[in-house]
Amino acid sequence: MVTEKYLAACATEGGGLRDVMAEAEFPAVFTEAWEKYLLPRPLFSEEGRTRRAAADLAGLFTLMASLPDRLFDGDRRKFCAAIGADERRTALMTALGGEPHLYGRADLYDDGTRFRLLEFNIGSELGGVDVSEVNRVLLAHPEFAEFAGEHGLSHVDTPAAIARQFVRATQKEAPVVATLEAIGGLMAYEPLHRSFQETMKRCGIELLLGEVDQVEVKGDRLFLHGRPIDLVLRYYSVNQLARDPRNDVHAETVMRAHEDGKVVLWTPLSSTMLSYKSCLPLISDPDLCGDLTPDENALIERILPWTRTLTPGLVEQVRAEREELILKPFAGLAGRGIHAGWDQTDREWAETISDCLDRDHIVQRRVVPVREPVMDPASGAVQDWLVVWGLFVFPEEYGGASCRAVPSGGTSVVNLGSKGAKVASAFHY
Structure with missing residues (x-):
């Protein structure tokens, strides 16, 4: 090997x-x-x-x-x-x-x-996009x-592959791309965005960084920091918008501009459903x-x-197969709310199953x-x-x-x- x-x-x-x-x-x-x-x-x-x-x-x-x-x-x-x-x-x-x-x-x-x-x-709010550097x-x-x-x-050079996607989507050889975070969201991830920005420059893509409320509509274009943009790389998430309604009107502005052909939105919020x-x-x-x-x-x-929704009808099987199963919430990030059966005793696992039945979980084979x-x-x-x-x-x-x-x-x-x-x-x- x-x-x-x-x-x-x-x-x-x-x-x-x-x-x-x-x-x-x-x-x-x-x-x-x-x-x-x-x-x-x-x-x-x-x-x-x-x-x-x-x-x-x-x-x-x-x-x-x-x-x-x-x-x-x-x-x-x-x-x-x-x-x-x-x-x-x-x-x-x-x-x-x-x-x-x-x-x-x-x-x-x-x-x-x-x-x-x-x-x-x-969805577009992906981490690790420049690790192939x-x-x-x-x-x-x-x-x-x-x-x-x-x-x-x-x-595979991931930033180069992403650059090809942006060129195809905009039909421009060197599109100007705006990475948009939610209001107040840029600071926490700025070093990662700066790194990706530098890498995309190598791939022929100019990447601007900003927050969704900084976008302006002028005529038939969207602008960020005074620059007309061809594509919005959406890093504001559904969860961020759900927590802070101040973002709504700005996210709608971007979506309407996309629908009107003023900019390419990469990617729409509907992707989050999947x-x-x-x-x-x-x-x-x-x-x-x-x-x-x-x-x-x-x-x-x-x-x-093997993956199923946790229901009362599955409880007996899930309890019996503790060492082979893991429980995960329907939604969530960074591993929060995940319970591995093999890390628990039979009693702990039974209690975990009972708790998870009330809070929308899937069960998956280890x-x-x-x-x-x-x-x-x-x-x-x-x-x-x-x-x-x-x-x-x-x-x-x-x-x-x-x-x-x-x-x-x-x-x-x-x-x-x-x-x-x-x-x-x-x-x-």
Whole structure:
């Protein structure tokens, strides 16, 4: 395996690969945003298997986007009620909706034979979009470049893939793009936005940063900081708008401008509907969606572990299979509200199930991922890590990967808020 050969090269006395991350010359803005999170090595996956997973995810998106028509006669408000959206969020996702757009990051575990879906984050407010910058910089490092050439490593440049999407959407070779956060939302994520801004400049895209209330309408164009913009990269979320109604009128201005052809909105708020974890039981429960084709059923079997809505009728099974099941809220970020049965006693699990029955949860079969060995450059010790593979999926193309990792044996939830969490780029072989 490539990973084993990489670790062997790191273990060689005086081997340059052990310190390659420390020696890599990252742009200053990337260093500010990401240096403290970088895993000491990149990750490696077999290219064909990874691309097949990305193709399945694109198919899964199409299937999920068809749910309102298949199950609710095209009524999106009924669909929103079924996935657990409250009235405020339902209004935002439908009134300011537009058609859902395939632009997302799916979080998956690699079980050693295939990738299995944990959740699908669909919409433009994605994290990790410039982590593949690590790959470009590593390939400029002589020792790593030699290793990559010897083992036929390749990678997908995620910002370049995003740039291609913006060019197609605007039909302009060098569109001006405005990244818009909600009112008061830019400061918390500004280093990450600055890093992505610098990376997109390399890809020929000028990226302006602002908040949604700073947009102005002048004639037949939208302006930000006095500049006419071609595309709005929406980073204001449905949850932010739901919490702060001051954003509503400005979000509506952007949406109306999109509908009138004054700007491209990337992506509409309707995409958020498909990010609800409660969409997954709707496509996998035969009682809810029994008209799937054989190909659709095969796709679900390949990519999605057994997933159901937690109901009283499932309680006995969920209690009995504690060590194999995990409970997740219909909506939520950063792993909040997730309960892994294997981390609880029988009594704790019974109490958890009782609590979750009242608060809209799904239950999903556990996926046991392969562990990724990582060498500590300082000590040379090798430790196993638990990795979530974030595959970016865009219209007509796989957009690369951004991975999150935590030391094995700790938390069952992998996010940047977890103790010791890191991020890693991915090469394919």
